[in-house]
Each structure stands twice: as structure tokens, then as C-alpha cells.
Amino acid sequence: MQNMKRIEGGVCAAKGFRAGGIWCGIKASSHKRDVALIYSETACVSAAMFTANRVKSASVMVTQDHCMGGRIRAIIANSGNANACTGETGLAAARQMASLIADEFAIQERDVAVASTGVIGVPLPIAAIESEVSALADSLRADALGHESALEAIMTTDTRKKSGAVEIDIGGRSVRIGAMVKGSGMIHPNMATMLCFITTDAVIDQAALDASLKATVSVSFNRLTIDGDTSPNDTIIIMANGRAENPKIALVGEDFALFTSALRFLCIDLVRQMARDGEGATKLLTVTVVGALDEETAEVLAKSVASSNLVKTAVFGADANWGRVICAIGYAGVPFKLECVDIAFSSRAGGVSVCKNGQAIPFSEENAKRVLLEDEVEINIRLGDGIGSATVWSCDFSYDYVKINGDYRT
Amino acid sequence: MQNMKRIEGGVCAAKGFRAGGIWCGIKASSHKRDVALIYSETACVSAAMFTANRVKSASVMVTQDHCMGGRIRAIIANSGNANACTGETGLAAARQMASLIADEFAIQERDVAVASTGVIGVPLPIAAIESEVSALADSLRADALGHESALEAIMTTDTRKKSGAVEIDIGGRSVRIGAMVKGSGMIHPNMATMLCFITTDAVIDQAALDASLKATVSVSFNRLTIDGDTSPNDTIIIMANGRAENPKIALVGEDFALFTSALRFLCIDLVRQMARDGEGATKLLTVTVVGALDEETAEVLAKSVASSNLVKTAVFGADANWGRVICAIGYAGVPFKLECVDIAFSSRAGGVSVCKNGQAIPFSEENAKRVLLEDEVEINIRLGDGIGSATVWSCDFSYDYVKINGDYRT
Numbered sequence: 001m002q003n004m005k006r007i008e009g010g011v012c013a014a015k016g017f018r019a020g021g022i023w024c025g026i027k028a029s030s031h032k033r034d035v036a037l038i039y040s041e042t043a044c045v046s047a048a049m050f051t052a053n054r055v056k057s058a059s060v061m062v063t064q065d066h067c068m069g070g071r072i073r074a075i076i077a078n079s080g081n082a083n084a085c086t087g088e089t090g091l092a093a094a095r096q097m098a099s100l101i102a103d104e105f106a107i108q109e110r111d112v113a114v115a116s117t118g119v120i121g122v123p124l125p126i127a128a129i130e131s132e133v134s135a136l137a138d139s140l141r142a143d144a145l146g147h148e149s150a151l152e153a154i155m156t157t158d159t160r161k162k163s164g165a166v167e168i169d170i171g172g173r174s175v176r177i178g179a180m181v182k183g184s185g186m187i188h189p190n191m192a193t194m195l196c197f198i199t200t201d202a203v204i205d206q207a208a209l210d211a212s213l214k215a216t217v218s219v220s221f222n223r224l225t226i227d228g229d230t231s232p233n234d235t236i237i238i239m240a241n242g243r244a245e246n247p248k249i250a251l252v253g254e255d256f257a258l259f260t261s262a263l264r265f266l267c268i269d270l271v272r273q274m275a276r277d278g279e280g281a282t283k284l285l286t287v288t289v290v291g292a293l294d295e296e297t298a299e300v301l302a303k304s305v306a307s308s309n310l311v312k313t314a315v316f317g318a319d320a321n322w323g324r325v326i327c328a329i330g331y332a333g334v335p336f337k338l339e340c341v342d343i344a345f346s347s348r349a350g351g352v353s354v355c356k357n358g359q360a361i362p363f364s365e366e367n368a369k370r371v372l373l374e375d376e377v378e379i380n381i382r383l384g385d386g387i388g389s390a391t392v393w394s395c396d397f398s399y400d401y402v403k404i405n406g407d408y409r410t
Numbered sequence: 411m412q413n414m415k416r417i418e419g420g421v422c423a424a425k426g427f428r429a430g431g432i433w434c435g436i437k438a439s440s441h442k443r444d445v446a447l448i449y450s451e452t453a454c455v456s457a458a459m460f461t462a463n464r465v466k467s468a469s470v471m472v473t474q475d476h477c478m479g480g481r482i483r484a485i486i487a488n489s490g491n492a493n494a495c496t497g498e499t500g501l502a503a504a505r506q507m508a509s510l511i512a513d514e515f516a517i518q519e520r521d522v523a524v525a526s527t528g529v530i531g532v533p534l535p536i537a538a539i540e541s542e543v544s545a546l547a548d549s550l551r552a553d554a555l556g557h558e559s560a561l562e563a564i565m566t567t568d569t570r571k572k573s574g575a576v577e578i579d580i581g582g583r584s585v586r587i588g589a590m591v592k593g594s595g596m597i598h599p600n601m602a603t604m605l606c607f608i609t610t611d612a613v614i615d616q617a618a619l620d621a622s623l624k625a626t627v628s629v630s631f632n633r634l635t636i637d638g639d640t641s642p643n644d645t646i647i648i649m650a651n652g653r654a655e656n657p658k659i660a661l662v663g664e665d666f667a668l669f670t671s672a673l674r675f676l677c678i679d680l681v682r683q684m685a686r687d688g689e690g691a692t693k694l695l696t697v698t699v700v701g702a703l704d705e706e707t708a709e710v711l712a713k714s715v716a717s718s719n720l721v722k723t724a725v726f727g728a729d730a731n732w733g734r735v736i737c738a739i740g741y742a743g744v745p746f747k748l749e750c751v752d753i754a755f756s757s758r759a760g761g762v763s764v765c766k767n768g769q770a771i772p773f774s775e776e777n778a779k780r781v782l783l784e785d786e787v788e789i790n791i792r793l794g795d796g797i798g799s800a801t802v803w804s805c806d807f808s809y810d811y812v813k814i815n816g817d818y819r820t
Contacts, residue, residue: 055740055748055768085736087769120733121770232740309719313812323530326495330465330642338465358465359497360531399809402723 004168004262010147013165013178014201015243016041019146020139021153025128026080026118033153035129037136038075038197039105044239046072047210048113049217051234058083058090058124059116060233062098066110070206072239075197076101076136077115077154079182083124084116084232093126100133115195115235117156117182147180154182154195162273168262170255173246175202177262181270194221194231196270198238202259204249211251212260213238220267223299223392224275225307238263275393276375280400284393285315286378292388297334302392304332305379312397315377320345320368322354325379340384347374414578414672420557423575423588424611425653426451429556430549431563435538436528437490443563445539447546448485448607449515454649456482457620458523459627461644468493468500468534469526470643472508476520480616482649485607486511486546487525487564488539489592494642495531503536510543525605525645527566527592557590564592564605572683578672580665583656585612587672591680604631604641606680608648612669614659621661622670623648630677633709633802634685635717648673685803686785690810694803695725696788702798707744709800714742715789722807725787730755730778732764735789750794757784 011019021036048067050060066072076097083090098112116124129136140146151161165178183194204212217236249255276284287306292298305311308328314321322343329341343355345368352368353361371377377396421429431446458477460470476482486507493500508522526534539546550556561571575588593604614622627646659665686694697716702708715721718738724731732753739751753765755778762778763771781787787806 053737053740054746055736082733085733085765085769120737121765123770231737316812323492323495326465327463327530327641330463332464336464355495355531359495360533397812399812402726402807402809402812 004166004265007165007167007176009144009165009178010151010163011038011178011180011197011199012142012144012147014176014199014241016201016241017199018140018142019150020136020141021149022132022136022139024132026078026125033149034078034080035132035136036077036150036153037101037140038150038199039140040073040199040239040241042241042243044071044073044241045204045206045209046070046237046239047206047213048072048235048237049213051232053232055084055232057116057233058086058094059114060235061091062094063113063115063235066098066113067237069110071111072113072237073107073111073241074101074105075113075115075237077195078129079117079154079156081118081122081124082116082120082233085121086123089123093124096126097129100130104133104137113237115233117154117195117233120232151180154180156182157279158182158277160273160277162270162277164266164269166262166266168258170202170249170258171247173244175244175246175259176200177202177266179266179270181274183274194234194274196221196236198236200238200240201242201244202240202249203242203244203246204240204259205251208249208251208256209238209240212256212263215260216264216267220264220271223390224271225303225392225394271393275395278395280398280403281395282375282398283315283396284376285312285395286376286391286393287381288378288389288391289381289383290389291383291385293335293386294388295390296388298388298390299392300334301329301332301336301381302390304328305381306392306394309397312394315372316396316398318369318372320352320354320363320365320372325381326355326358329381336383336385342382344380345371346378346380347371347376349374414576414675417575417577417586419554419575419588420561420573421448421588421590421607421609422552422554422557424586424609426611426651427609428550428552429560430546430551431559432542432546432549434542436488436535443559444488444490445542445546446487446560446563447511447550448560448609449550450483450609450649450651452651452653454481454483454651455614455616455619456480456647456649457616457623458482458645458647459623461642463642465494465642467526467643468496468504469524470645471501472504473523473525473645476508476523477647479520481521482523482647483517483521483651484511484515485523485525485647487605487607489527489564489566491526491528491532491534492530492643493526493534496533499533503534506536507539510540514543514547523647525643527564527605527643530642557588561590564590566592567689568592568687570683570687572680572687574676574679576672576676578668580612580659580668581657583654585654585656585669586610587612587676589676589680591684593684604644604684606631606646610648610650611652611654612650612659613652613654613656614650614669615661618659618661618666619648619650622666622673625670626674626677630674630681633800634681635713635802635804681803685805688805690808690813691805692785692808693725693806694786695722695805696786696801696803697791698788698799698801699791699793700799701793701795703745703796704798705800706798708798709802710744711739711742711746711791712800712802714738715791716802716804719807722804725782726806726808728779728782730762730764730773730775730782735791736765736768739791746793746795752792754790755781756788756790757781757786759784
């Protein structure tokens with residue numbers, strides 16, 4: 001994209017945002033931050049999306065309500081406890097988290113979002129957060145260090161910090177968008193276990209922000225699959241404080257398109273970071289389907305392949321077992337012409353066609369191995385049914401997934 | 411069930427059936443049988459069901475056609491090669507397999523079923539089968555040894571032989587049903603990678619046999635999930651040769667109910683054997699949902715829990731992480747009242763309630779560990795929505811699943 005550049009600073013890159021994170025005692029180890037705060041010095045418009053799971057955490061229930069106002073300007077998030085399946089006590093604790101921040105900054109409780117990630121069914125130690133809320137507010141910084149400590153405080157089994165920021169020019173003004181995300185397991189289309197917080201200093205209409213977020217999520221976070229499990233806690237929030245003083249972005253027009261494509265670029269980058277950090281992942285797996293009946297069909301097929309345990313273990317083993325790929329296409333439950341299916345594997349080491357017109361073709365196993373041994377691998381599927389295409393991100397499936405999840409809680 | 415007893419002999423238990431298996435050279439190792447034959451000395455009525463995958467092997471395509479006649483009396487099955495994605499050549503090879511057996515026994519080609527299991531996309535070495543077809547016919551025996559060698563010849567990653575036989579009394583005549591099954595990975599509801607061959611000496615109407623098989627499969631093989639992958643090759647065939655000389659079983663009546671419940675008992679037993687032999691499995695996992703809106707809802711919920719990688723790894727780690735169970739209930743996509751969900755784990759070591767009315771309840775971790783360390787573990791879910799119930803079988807998810815599938819082909 002012309003005019004867009006990557007910048008440093010994460011959620012503190014945009015003007016007027018500060019962030020911080022401290023240890024409150026929710027996580028057992030005193031060396032791990034567990035509560036994060038992101039705060040805009042001035043009022044915001046906001047948009048948000050939440051988990052599709054029918055079991056929703058107390059944090060999600062409270063925040064869904066608060067986000068209706070479209071004016072979120074502070075986010076408090078904890079790790080180490082999901083505050084899910086915790087009943088009325090959990091709801092009270094989630095409201096209390098919002099209220100503590102509202103009091104601290106003399107803002108409305110409804111302008112504070114709450115997010116949680118961690119173990120399900122354990123009461124949230126709200127007193128621990130209450131006693132540290134001043135320290136949390138004091139931890140706020142407007143620089144990259146503020147971003148980093150907030151980011152650390154929302155991580156659970158994540159092994160990498162996942163964030164980014166971009167700058168674009170709108171009407172001669174520099175507009176910035178920054179984001180942080182956590183999530184490495186329980187990740188699947190429809191907003192899996194992930195928390196994503198996005199800040200921007202754009203001047204933008206609330207309806208436009210909402211539309212931009214929805215359009216972005218459908219081709220980024222909703223096309224990520226790690227393990228097929230979705231969580232009760234998934235939350236994505238974007239806050240825009242207007243400090244860039246650009247001409248207001250409305251629901252239609254070039255500025256909207258520009259803002260949305262920058263947001264999409266940022267979010268797809270985050271999705272790739274998440275896939276690469278999937279629990280036990282050794283490879284980023286990108287599955288692209290082209291030539292499908294329509295985009296929806298392409299997405300269903302790509303997700304079926306990207307979600308298959310058998311495909312994912314084959315990628316882990318650098319085994320060009322395309323039979324499993326065509327198999328996953330076959331059971332996806334959508335129509336396609338088998339006699340037109342082409343499959344290829346590719347990576348920076350090259351490409352290798354393994355199936356043409358739905359049938360085996362001779363290929364060099366050695367060459368395929370070389371392609372699949374890379375740490376970024378693509379499965380390219382070409383159909384002969386139409387012009388629908390979709391890309392889905394996933395990772396391979398290794399011993400460490402089992403190790404990480406065999407005894408996460410104890 | 412009154413009057414039913416388990417017996418020995420597998421597919422050779424019923425009168426008039428012979429079976430055998432030899433090595434033809436499809437599998438690389440000369441020590442592994444790779445072609446099986448099951449043959450009835452007299453004409454049969456038959457019923458069959460096949461994979462729901464849109465990618466179907468040549469064997470399935472040919473056999474689906476042959477099974478329309480409802481008169482299958484011989485089954486030739488190979489392992490080591492799926493004969494899938496092999497085009498016209500593959501279809502010709504599958505027809506040839508049927509034709510070779512038809513010639514050998516002077517029966518109709520349409521009365522022979524063909525089944526294959528193994529790697530996808532590799533041409534079937536039909537010449538190897540052709541040159542050994544007499545030896546294959548010579549290997550037929552009417553005893554348990556015949557059953558055993560046929561069973562060996564259809565195994566791939568299976569680590570255990572899975573079979574059974576039962577005897578019931580119908581109208582004063584002893585009626586026998588015997589079966590063999592292969593399958594340990596790529597197994598999921600809707601007839602996963604499995605071959606199941608059933609023989610019976612019952613006198614039964616073809617329509618009754620068909621109805622009995624369908625009713626049985628819906629509560630047995632279609633309620634098994636190992637890894638969420640389904641194959642192009644799944645085939646289940648039942649042949650009835652009438653040698654028991656019982657009063658003919660028709661579509662309604664007590665005899666039909668008795669025959670069907672014996673068939674169901676046999677098939678659920680096979681399903682449990684398959685789940686226990688799931689790739690890398692260390693435990694048999696049984697998920698039962700009661701109190702759902704209806705049976706279909708109960709089945710969807712039970713399958714969602716039994717298919718969750720996170721639940722399966724927790725069971726492997728003997729970790730009472732019920733949050734993952736409720737989570738999988740939540741994303742199943744069907745309605746239920748969260749505030750009425752009760753969850754318990756049980757095994758022969760006892761039972762432990764972990765969630766009551768959708769919320770955590772205190773439980774002894776030590777006790778839960780003891781329950782979950784057993785090799786047969788149950789997750790019991792009680793809802794408050796109705797009287798629908800369903801049981802689904804699965805297994806835990808271990809390092810060995812990754813090991814087995816990371817490099818299966820090479």
C-alpha cells in the first residue's frame with residue numbers, strides 16, 4: 001500500500017494513548033505481570049467484537065454491555081484467570097474492575113472495558129486488583145515501554161510478544177494505528193482465545209470504525225485456526241481518540257478504504273504472528289484456495305484443510321502427504337469438482353505441485369521435503385469452480401502441543 | 411440382553427462363511443498380509459454404508475454400485491493403498507479386483523465388494539493382486555484362523571485386532587453375527603477411515619438388513635471420533651446367507667428388534683475397541699450427555715466435547731480441566747441452559763463432580779487425578795433442557811498421535 005509504513009510503539013504509537021502493566025498477584029509467580037491497562041487521555045469512539053462461544057466470561061458480558069455505548073477509552077485486562085463460569089460473583093468482580101478504573105480517572109464506568117484470560121471456573125481475586133489499582137495507573141507510559149509492559153501482562157501460554165503499528169496519511173495528517181494481541185491456543189475461526197486491543201488517533205465516525213473493524217476481522221482473526229477450540233473470553237476492541245486531527249473518516253469514500261486497508265494489513269500481520277506462536281508450533285502454515293465457487297466456499301475449504309490434525313502433523317513432519325489435503329477438502333461439506341483440484345506446496349525454498357486434476361502427479365520427494373522443512377509453508381489449492389478465493393492461517397501440530405495442553409492447569 | 415452370548419470366530423463364526431488373507435506385495439514388508447477375502451459359500455442378501463467424504467476412492471465408487479444389488483457374497487479388501495485419487499486407472503483396478511474374485515468362484519462380478527485402505531494417490535499395483543488371486547482363494551478357512559488372517563490383511567496403523575461375534579436365538583434357531591473392523595486414525599462421525607465387514611447366517615429380508623444396519627451405525631460408528639478427519643474409503647458391509655434357517659426376519663416385529671440389538675451390541679463393542687486403539691491413544695474416552703433438548707442436540711454436544719483437542723490432551727494428562735469441557739459445549743452451536751450444566755468425571759476408580767449449575771464446585775484434585783489416571787475415562791454431562799441423551803466414544807490425545815502422523819507416508 002502506498003503511503004503506509006510500519007512504525008514502533010504498539011498501542012502507544014498513536015497520539016494520546018498510554019499503557020502499562022503490573023503484577024497484582026493473580027498469577028502465582030511474582031515475576032509475571034498479570035494486569036494491563038490501556039488508557040486514552042481524551043474521549044474516544046470505539047468498536048468491539050466478542051467470542052461466538054455460548055459460554056461467555058463475566059468480563060465479556062460486562063464489556064459487551066459497556067461497548068454498546070461506542071465510547072470505550074480505557075481497557076483493563078487480566079491474565080491468569082478467565083473469570084468464566086464464576087456466576088454472580090464473577091459479574092460483580094468484572095463490574096468492579098471497570099469501576100476501579102473509572103474512579104481512578106474520573107471517567108464513566110461504561111467507558112471502561114474489561115477483559116480476562118486464563119483458567120476457567122476459578123473466582124477472580126478482585127481484592128488483589130483493588131489494592132494495586134493505583135500502582136496500575138502509575139505504571140502508564142506513553143512510550144514503547146508502556147506498550148511492552150501491558151502486552152506482557154495479558155500473555156498466558158504465548159511465547160512471543162505479538163504487536164504492531166502502522167502510519168498512514170489522511171488528508172495531509174499522519175494517522176497511526178497500533179495493536180497488541182495475545183493468544184496461542186484455543187484459537188479457531190470466530191474469534192478464538194484471543195485478546196486484541198487496537199488504538200488509533202484517527203478522527204473517525206463510530207459507524208465507520210465499526211464497519212472497518214468488522215470487515216477486517218472477517219478476513220484476519222476469523223481466518224486463523226490453531227486447535228479448533230474457541231474460548232469464552234475472546235475480545236477485540238478498537239479505540240479512536242481523534243488526536244491526529246485528520247478530516248473525519250466517514251463510512252464511505254477513499255479515506256475509509258485507506259484506513260480499513262491499513263487496519264487489515266496490521267491485523268493480518270498479527271494473525272500471522274499468532275499462527276507462528278500457536279501452541280507447540282514450529283511452522284506458520286498458510287492455506288490459500290483459489291477458483292472456488294465463491295469466497296465463502298473458498299474459506300470453508302481452506303479452513304477444513306488448515307484445521308485438519310492430519311494435515312498439521314504432516315506439515316510438522318515435512319511430509320508431502322497431499323492425500324490428507326484432498327481428504328480435508330472432501331469432508332468440508334461444500335461442493336467442488338474433484339477432477340479440477342490442483343494442489344501445490346510452497347515456501348521460500350520453492351514450490352512443488354503434487355496433485356493435478358484431482359490425481360497424483362510425479363514429484364520429487366526430496367524437493368518436497370526441502371520446501372516443507374522451511375518455517376513458513378504454504379498449501380496452495382486451485383479449483384475449477386469459479387473465482388472465489390480465501391487465505392487461512394494456521395500452524396503445524398507438534399509434540400509440544402500435547403505437552404503444553406496435557407497439564408496446563410496443574 | 412437375554413439370550414445373547416459372545417462367541418469366538420469373528421467373521422467365520424456364522425455358518426457358511428470363510429475368510430483368509432495373504433501378502434501380495436502391496437505393503438513393502440513381506441511379513442505383512444495386505445489382501446483379505448471373505449466369502450460366503452451360498453448366496454447372500456447384503457446392506458452397506460459408505461464414507462460421507464466427497465472424495466471417494468475407486469473401491470468405494472465401484473462397491474457402491476455393486477451394493478445396489480443387495481447381493482454381495484464376497485469381499486476383497488487390500489491395505490497399503492487407498493486406490494483414491496487414481497482416476498480411470500484406479501476405477502479399472504477396482505473393477506478388476508471384483509472380476510478376479512468373480513472368476514475364481516464363478517459368481518457375478520456385481521456380487522463382489524471391493525475395499526481399500528492406505529495411502530492416497532498412489533496407483534494400485536493390480537498385477538500383484540492378479541498373480542496372487544489363486545493363493546488368496548486357497549487361503550480361505552472356515553475357522554478363527556481364517557478370520558485372523560483376513561483381519562491382519564486389512565490393518566494399517568491399527569495396533570490391535572478389532573473383532574467380535576455374538577449368538578442369539580431366533581425362533582429356536584441359533585443365529586450368529588460376526589465382524590472385523592480396521593481403523594485407528596482419520597476417524598470421525600459419519601463413517602471415518604474404517605473398514606467393517608459383518609457376516610451373519612440369519613435369514614433376513616434385505617430391507618430389514620438395511621434398516622438394521624442404518625439404525626446400528628447411527629448410534630455406534632457415527633458416534634466415534636478420533637481426530638476429526640474422515641477418509642475417502644470408509645466402508646461397512648453386512649452379508650447374510652440365511653444358513654441359520656431361522657424364521658425370516660422382516661422389517662417389523664420382535665425378531666427384528668432382537669437382531670438389531672445384537673448387531674448394535676456388537677458394533678458398539680467394536681467402536682470401543684477402535685477408540686481404545688485410536689492413534690496414540692492411552693485411554694478410552696466416553697462422553698455422555700443427558701438432559702438435552704433432544705437426542706440430536708445431545709449428540710452434537712457430546713461430539714463437540716469428544717472432538718476437542720484440548721479436552722483430549724487434558725484427559726491424556728489426567729487433568730480435571732472441566733473449563734475445556736464447558737467451553738466445547740459452548741461452541742457446539744446448539745442451545746442449552748448454561749445455568750443447568752453439571753459435569754462429572756468418572757472411571758472404575760470412582761466419580762468426581764467438578765461443575766454444578768454451570769459453575770465451579772470444590773473438588774479434590776487428588777481424587778480427580780485418581781479417577782482420570784484410569785485407562786477408561788468417562789465425562790458425564792447433565793443438562794436441564796429436556797430428555798435427549800447420547801453417548802460418543804473417543805480417546806485421549808498423546809505425543810504418539812503426532813509421532814504416528816508426522817511421518818506416516820515416508
